[in-house]
Amino acid sequence: xxxxxxxxxxxxxxxxxxLLLSFLVLFILLVRYLSGYGKKGPDAGDKTxxxxx
Amino acid sequence: xxxxxxxxxxxxRVFRFFLQELKPRGKWLTPFNVISIPIIIVGLVIxxxxxxxxxxxVTNLNQEFPWGLWIxxxxxxxxxxxxxxxxxxxVVYVMRNDKYHSIVRVTVLNxxxxxxxxxxxxxxxxxxxxxxxxPIIGNSFGYNSVLFLxxxxxxxxxxxxxxxxxxxxxxxxxxxxxxxxxxxLTLGAVIFGITLSILHQSGLGALFLxxxxxxxxLWYSEFIPILFFVSSxxxxxAMIIFEGTISxxxxxxxxxxxxxxxxxxxxxxxxxxxAITMFVYYFFQALLFVHxxxxxxxxxxxxxxxxxxxxxxxxxxxxxxxxxxxxxxxxLIKVASVMALLGIILNRLNVSxxxxxxxxxxxxxxxxxxIVVTLMVISVEIWVLRWIITRxxxxxxx
Numbered sequence: 001x002x003x004x005x006x007x008x009x010x011x012x013x014x015x016x017x018x019l020l021l022s023f024l025v026l027f028i029l030l031v032r033y034l035s036g037y038g039k040k041g042p043d044a045g046d047k048t049x050x051x052x053x
Numbered sequence: 054x055x056x057x058x059x060x061x062x063x064x065x066r067v068f069r070f071f072l073q074e075l076k077p078r079g080k081w082l083t084p085f086n087v088i089s090i091p092i093i094i095v096g097l098v099i100x101x102x103x104x105x106x107x108x109x110x111v112t113n114l115n116q117e118f119p120w121g122l123w124i125x126x127x128x129x130x131x132x133x134x135x136x137x138x139x140x141x142x143x144v145v146y147v148m149r150n151d152k153y154h155s156i157v158r159v160t161v162l163n164x165x166x167x168x169x170x171x172x173x174x175x176x177x178x179x180x181x182x183x184x185x186x187x188p189i190i191g192n193s194f195g196y197n198s199v200l201f202l203x204x205x206x207x208x209x210x211x212x213x214x215x216x217x218x219x220x221x222x223x224x225x226x227x228x229x230x231x232x233x234x235x236x237x238l239t240l241g242a243v244i245f246g247i248t249l250s251i252l253h254q255s256g257l258g259a260l261f262l263x264x265x266x267x268x269x270x271l272w273y274s275e276f277i278p279i280l281f282f283v284s285s286x287x288x289x290x291a292m293i294i295f296e297g298t299i300s301x302x303x304x305x306x307x308x309x310x311x312x313x314x315x316x317x318x319x320x321x322x323x324x325x326x327x328a329i330t331m332f333v334y335y336f337f338q339a340l341l342f343v344h345x346x347x348x349x350x351x352x353x354x355x356x357x358x359x360x361x362x363x364x365x366x367x368x369x370x371x372x373x374x375x376x377x378x379x380x381x382x383x384x385l386i387k388v389a390s391v392m393a394l395l396g397i398i399l400n401r402l403n404v405s406x407x408x409x410x411x412x413x414x415x416x417x418x419x420x421x422x423x424i425v426v427t428l429m430v431i432s433v434e435i436w437v438l439r440w441i442i443t444r445x446x447x448x449x450x451x
Contacts, residue, residue: 015343016340016343016344019336019339019340019343020340023336023340026332027332027333030328030329030332030375031329033375033379034325034328034329034375034378034379036379
């Protein structure tokens with residue numbers, strides 16, 4: 001009879017689930033962060049003009 | 054006048070117009086010409102020896118390392134760089150986002166040129182190049198081969214992209230009725246092209262599935278096709294940003310002031326797409342790293358080299374894109390796009406050349422002739438691209 005004395009998250013899928021959950025959370029945060037682009041307003045114009053565009 | 058007479062006179066007009074357009078324009082002694090002309094001449098001489106005396110006479114390829122720089126960079130990397138074409142046409146024609154409409158023509162042209170020259174460079178690398186038509190004409194189709202899929206897709210996708218670009222040629226030749234007819238085909242060609250692209254970008258990755266024992270386990274995965282497909286999206290977006298930056302400097306006379314201002318918004322949108330795609334790609338890599346328990350593989354040179362690729366040229370440019378978009382910093386976006394492109398080169402070369410047979414005593418290094426021919430292919434592509442852009446209504450309607 002086999003006994004499991006502890007759960008090794010490296011051998012189970014535990015770490016993969018954690019990674020996937022963190023991906024979902026971070027993905028939402030990234031999209032929200034990127035969706036705020038342009039909020040800097042008129043000041044941003046100075047920065048873009050320095051790049052030669 | 055009869056229909057035949059009208060056709061003949063129209064044909065002779067277009068032919069005369071074409072001959073007129075072939076004449077060179079502008080200055081000859083430009084820095085690019087001075088550098089590229091000797092490269093092209095030396096490259097042609099090398100190709101003469103390659104086709105007369107075989108691959109072994111000019112390359113370091115052998116039975117142990119049959120694929121080198123010409124496949125790893127020209128074909129595998131070049132096709133990833135052309136990914137911007139299917140991404141932008143999808144956004145404009147399928148998603149109906151007109152914001153990017155002004156860059157469709159130049160992006161499709163870049164994609165078409167990349168396929169013609171980089172995928173075309175495959176001919177140079179085949180031991181018996183005359184066999185390249187076999188998958189097409191049915192002489193040993195090889196249904197089970199990934200190369201069968203890739204070769205058909207390359208051919209069909211080049212035709213689809215030519216159809217997408219053909220209204221520009223008709224507009225240039227002042228063939229209004231032909232232009233209207235070809236424009237009507239665009240949406241069909243775009244949908245067909247996107248389908249083909251998704252399949253052959255991943256198909257290029259699938260080529261390496263059969264080489265499992267030969268590819269370092271940090272780069273081999275059964276998900277290589279998905280990784281190749283996802284990375285081709287941000288490779289294409291980064292390439293559009295990089296090429297757009299150069300085009301806006303070199304062809305500034307062809308671009309109106311309005312387009313310059315609109316370009317800022319376009320670059321920010323492309324960078325946003327690149328940041329999101331790189332983020333997804335990075336997590337795919339992280340998930341594979343954990344799933345395949347690669348912990349014990351990162352403590353040697355290959356492990357550090359892998360981390361350089363994934364952290365240095367995926368995670369860092371991803372963060373740079375995101376920060377730059379948020380702060381509207383176009384300079385940082387350009388730096389991030391160059392880093393993303395370097396990351397793609399590194400990844401494709403790692404899979405196909407550098408980490409391929411990593412355990413072998415003798416490693417493959419490209420010969421100087423291979424490097425010159427690669428530079429020749431890039432130079433000729435830029436010459437043709439420049440000729441088309443300065444004559445046809447690619448950047449703006451003439």
